[in-house]
Amino acid sequence: MFVKYILTLIPIVVSFGIIGMILWGSISEDFETYGKALTSIIALGLGHFDERIIQSGDINLTAAFLTIYYFFFIFFLITVFTSIVIDTYRMVTMEYGAQHLAKDNFSLFHWMFEWFPTTLWEKLRDFIKSKPWKK
Secondary structure (H helix, E strand, O other): OHHHHHHHHHHHHHHHHHHHHHHHOOOOHHHOOHHHHHHHHHHHHOOOOOHHHHHHOOHHHHHHHHHHHHHHHHHHHHHHHHHHHHHHHHHHHHHHHOOOOOOOOOOHHHHHHOOOOHHHHHHHHHHHHHOHHHO
16 A cells, blocks of 8 residues: 555656746745656755745746645645555454454444543543533
């Protein structure tokens, strides 16, 4: 699954590097060559961006580029990476760490609260049984 993620990530970042070089290559030193543009695009994903580029370039194209880039890079690719990590954790937990849970009735609720201490569960259960909100 991770290989598929990398094979998806690389073309997207490379494409945005080429587009960044086309948009800002004549304006900024950071986008003069393809290598610098690729480095700048990766830094852009981490939040490092030269604001002078926005002011000196076409504001509409820059706004469209940044919106699309942040959507793909932040919302899509990081969400996919997070889901890969969570799914891998779930598979490892099911195989090695939580063998008492059957694979058929494994739920997100079990996965989220498996770590919760038993004494706290008992206190929470007693609190709910006492129904203090109805008094």
